[in-house]
Amino acid sequence: MSTTPAAPGSTALAPEIAARLKRTEDGLLPAVAQQYDTGEVLMLGWMDDEALHRTLTTGRCTYWSRSRREYWVKGDTSGHVQQVKSVALDCDGDTLLVKVDQTGAACHTGDRTCFDADLLPLG
Numbered sequence: 646m647s648t649t650p651a652a653p654g655s656t657a658l659a660p661e662i663a664a665r666l667k668r669t670e671d672g673l674l675p676a677v678a679q680q681y682d683t684g685e686v687l688m689l690g691w692m693d694d695e696a697l698h699r700t701l702t703t704g705r706c707t708y709w710s711r712s713r714r715e716y717w718v719k720g721d722t723s724g725h726v727q728q729v730k731s732v733a734l735d736c737d738g739d740t741l742l743v744k745v746d747q748t749g750a751a752c753h754t755g756d757r758t759c760f761d762a763d764l765l766p767l768g
Contacts, residue, residue, distance in 0.1 A: 654688075659699040666694070667739040672708060674741055678719075678751060681730040687751035688759040690719075692741060697732075704729045706743060725749035757758035 655726055668674055674697070688765040692700065699707035701720035706719040706727040720726030727745040734741060752759040 656702075658694040662697070662734075663694055665734060665738045666697075667737060668693070670752075673711075674739060675738060676706075676708065676741040676743050678727060678743050678745050679704060679746070680747055685745055686760055687727075687745070687757075697741070700729060700743065702730060706745060720748065720749075723749070725751065727751070 646691065647660055656736065660747075661703050666674060672693045673691045674693070676690045676692045680728075690706070691711055692707070694708050696707045696709050699705075699716070699718075703718075706729060707716055708719065709715075725747045727743070728748070730744045730746060732741060732743050747757075750757055754756065756762055
């Protein structure tokens with residue numbers, strides 16, 4: 646596994662896609678995973694050019710782990726696979742929306758989503 650994200654342009658990501666991406670200083674884009682048929686927001690992960698390329702070509706979500714400093718394919722160890730249905734780039738080119746068919750929990754805590762355990766009070 647790599648210990649640093651791939652530099653822009655150093656992967657097999659199509660140049661016309663890579664040119665549209667507006668990355669953070671460390672070469673990453675936030676990638677929101679959403680259940681394709683219900684619209685449920687599942688999690689937020691980070692992708693660089695290589696992770697996006699792997700996601701687009703394998704049909705499985707690949708992320709860059711900022712804490713472990715390596716690529717990881719969702720579900721390889723947990724069995725909680727994200728099968729990719731579509732990938733969209735937002736209007737600014739700085740965020741990805743990955744619509745997936747989630748098997749099992751999306752959150753590392755074992756919850757279905759990363760956004761249902763700690764709702765903040767309004768008003």
